[in-house]
């Protein structure tokens with residue numbers, strides 16, 4: 001059979017087109033450098049107001065949702081960059097997504113993200129990525145929990161990833177049992193300094209933790225944890241209805257239940273605050289006083305440079321507000337691995353069908 005060169009060429013070109021027209025775009029150019037302020041100005045005007053409205057509503061109902069959103073940006077961006085890979089639910093095809101990893105214990109506020117996504121799909125279908133929603137929501141949550149002291153303009157234009165593996169989360173996220181050297185190494189791998197490790201750890205001024213996340217602290221010596229605070233934690237863990245997996249213990253002792261504090265740690269009663277989950281530099285004061293929840297928090301006192309920064313931020317709350325804003329912005333710029341595929345998901349919990 002005689003086939004013309006032209007026919008061959010067009011067949012080859014068609015094949016090439018098929019090969020080059022993936023249903024998910026290549027996302028490498030959407031890394032930190034390609035992000036833009038007001039990215040959705042033309043395609044989805046008002047997007048940031050919509051996000052803020054829903055975050056404010058969620059926080060009004062429960063300030064803990066704000067803490068969860070601040071943790072979510074960290075757990076998304078440290079694993080394959082900010083690509084919403086942490087939001088993907090397990091499926092029969094991929095039963096072990098990031099959110100099933102033990103290191104992601106207690107991650108929450110997924111329904112807040114769902115609500116925002118649904119509102120945005122109605123307003124401008126197929127336009128706003130879940131990855132950008134995670135960043136906007138964390139930005140707004142940190143701003144609301146700090147009464148506006150933490151604030152930054154968030155560039156956007158991220159794509160949603162199609163890969164999510166529990167093993168990646170387990171490998172890339174720091175564990176509360178880490179030593180300070182392990183924490184420093186973990187942050188350095190993502191190009192974050194010792195100072196930024198200390199700055200970002202200040203997020204532990206808000207939120208809750210499971211007893212299983214600080215079990216070793218319950219038998220740590222007084223040089224590491226004030227015995228009265230240790231007793232308070234032990235008592236709460238023993239009483240937790242759901243056992244050690246009950247997330248009943250506030251990370252920040254300043255938000256503890258007054259009755260429990262009165263019983264186990266009366267000297268702290270005067271320091272309890274009225275508004276739970278207020279995002280400020282109180283973490284550093286508590287850390288220097290040996291009343292923080294996680295081993296990884298206390299570890300920051302055991303290395304010279306890190307300790308210097310803990311003291312610096314204990315003394316200067318305004319500086320921490322600014323530096324925390326900058327560090328969150330830097331976190332939000334972590335790109336997907338080169339040549340990753342990206343898309344705008346229809347639903348944040350599942351990749352699109354291709």
Ligand code: HEM
Pocket residue numbers: 064067068069070071074105106107108174175176177178183197200201203204206207208209210211212213247251294296
């Ligand atoms: C430095 C290494 C870090 C370690 C080892 C660590 C570890 C943990 C652990 C074990 C929990 C409790 C999880 C649970 O039991 O439910 C937690 C909670 C939390 N973490 Fe971290 N974390 C680190 C850094 C960060 C960073 C960088 C941020 C954000 C910028 C952050 C924000 C939070 C928040 C807000 C909570 C409370 C979440 C909630 O109440 O829903 N953490 N962290």
